[in-house]
Amino acid sequence: MTRSCPACGAANEEDEDFCGSCGTYLGWSSRRARTAAPAPEVEAPAHPVEETGPDGDDAPPVPSPRPAPAPAPTPVVVPTPAPVAEEPPSRATPEPAATPEPEPAPDPEPAPTPVPPPAPPAPVRPAAPAPVRPARPEPPVEAEPVVAVQPGVPIAQRPVVRPVAAQEETNGFPCPSCGTLNRPGRKFCGRCATPLHPGEQAEPLPWWRTRWPFDRKVRAGSGRLVRGSVLALLIVGLLIAGFLLVPAGRYVIEDVRDKLGDTGEISPTGVTASATTAGHPAKLATDGVTNTYWGAPKPGASLTAEFEKPFRLVGVTVHTGVSTKPEAFQKGARPTQADLRIRTKDGKIHEKAWSLTDKPGEQSVRTGISDVVSIEFVVREAAGQGGGRPIALGEIEYFKRT
Template structure:
């Protein structure tokens, strides 16, 4: 005969103890609270005017903290915007120069001819226009240093470089027949009236001598002869050709 299966004891029902707390009821939920409680033991509603005032002050304090945080974030955002604007104004010239230099390096220079050429001094048979006519057997002749040739252009352009040919001809046998410039000042004028002076030292050799510039909005170029070589009473200064190259 098999043993009987044990039967689990049934749980006994517990009796709910009645809430014996006596005191003023909560104005919100009606729960009785001991007389010394400042807040309802069930819903935490303030039971005394002092407790209510304290809770209100606490709410206002946290509300002010939230408002102050929002104002602080707005102030930080404003300061960041101001800093970005100031940095943009301060750094824009450097950034613009860097961008222009990069574009100059990538561009293929294109020749540009001046619209007019004048000079403060020139010999009758060697006018200033001969310095920009593209011919190697003609030159601008001037009797002494200090003369200036002015080249004007129809429209503003980005001047990448200038190529100067000194002497009366590119032929070496006749290159020394006249005096040659050895130092000049290249003075550019932009469309807004800004001028820039670039001193250029020239070698006493036939052939092209290039000077890289990178100047924007050029409308006029002046070439001022500062010093020469091999000038005698029987010779004059000869400047063979001046070529200008722009960025397309």
Template sequence: MPGPPPGAPPPASPEPAPPGPVAATVRCPGCGTANEAARTLCVRCALPLAPGPAPAAAPPWWRRLPRRGAWQAPLAGTRPRRSRRRPRIVLPLVLVLLAVGVWFGLPHAGSLLGLAREETSRPESLPPSAVRASRSLKEHPATAAFDGFSNRYWAAPEPGATLEAEFGLPGVRVTKLVVFSGTSAKKDEFLAQARPARILVELVSADGDTRTRRLTLKDQPGQQTLTLRGSKVTHIRITPETAYGTARGRHLALAEVEFFGHRS
């Protein structure tokens, strides 16, 4: 290739390009490595390059009880703070309530145990220690209603006479009353005399408290079982108030009375 002609000026050399802007860097506060300004974690140790302001001090525990914020995971590269144990008030409150319940429940513990016994054990027969009646026919005394035979009966001249049973101290817990109405459990003898229709039952406890129940009997022969509840009962009085089959010359007949429950 031929060179430049003689006397021609030499070609101009290319001018160097102006230096570009220096990339900004951020130095890691942990290991000192320079990192690009756009990074948030150190390229070497992963520590935050701009941790931001220090966290505010946590408020007292009693201010944190009404509202508790959601748990936040610690930032990568930071050691999670050890959580402080917060006092628990639920357990002490439950213990206080239990103590109060036991304190007020002690006077009624015996009654509660008695009720549990009623529900779990079979009631037993409670024969009275003594019986009597306010009025009765000579051939049909009060003892005939408690002798265990349904073909012998107590006879009253008319409704209003009382039949009474005593149990003595400390009393009994009564749950059931069994009655055989009329003169006999046999159907052909049952209608021979008048029969109690509604009876008033009074239960007297050892402390003198009296509870009354009005019970209605069916006009049918055989056993009739009625619910009757009383605690520490020492005396029971039965008063026939109305009767079936009343007529001139007929008296009121009650063949058998039995009490069931538990000895105190």
């Protein structure tokens, strides 16, 4: 007979306690059952034990099962000795006859030692018969009162376990722990569940089998089809959402990278201006100092910076006015409203309006535009104009993501 493993369903023999494929406990087999030795019978005493009280008197009788009457003793017949006739006193007691002397032996042999005659046997006195002790009468047994008797509880007969001859394996792989022979093809011992081939290593699972929900061991009909369908629908939905939301998703990802990553200043390869005043060319706006400036004659003038390679523009910083000192800052004209025209390598232009505060110091704006090749700064409004004073842009800086 065989029995199936409750975990993996592999077939195992009846006399095996553990599964040979996965080592799961199958329950104790009937091969090693042994019958219990019968309990020795205790022979009841032939006569009840009499108990005595503390004063030597007989204790009240204890009710006990009445023993069977013992067989009557067989009378012993003692033979009466016959009377011995007495002889008259005048007659003498006859003397015993003399023992004849042995004949002399030849000279080479020594003479034998004379043997005395045997003594007459002593008269046997009959033994007195043993006195017979009269039997003690048993006390009367009081009759038990008649009461209601409850119905008896049936007692189930205890099962008798018969030993079954173990079917020893004649060939197979011995267990390294208990030495039991196991049939070929088993992975675990049928008696103690010890791995039979500990040196063998299972093949590693692919990486996707170690991730949820593929890392679960399921049986057929346990909802695997439903989970697979739900997972497929989820993947299709993510693909559709990604296709429709690529621009927005990419913008969010790049913005997070801009905020978490480092930035560095990038210098343009060339700077041009649509209009300038004498002594204040366009290149002074990118020379790295704030005490020189590009002078725009009127609003509407623009400053354009060109770059050699496309880059991710993170932000732009400007210093307005002729100086960073407050007393000198108020003496010159400075821009208060400007536009940024950012062109990418695909020819697309991104426009961004920028409101500047009328105070000395740096002012920055975040952009977050990829593949930038040129940036144009256009002056829209200015403060402090009059007397032919130019609109001063002290310094402009461009920053990229590193």
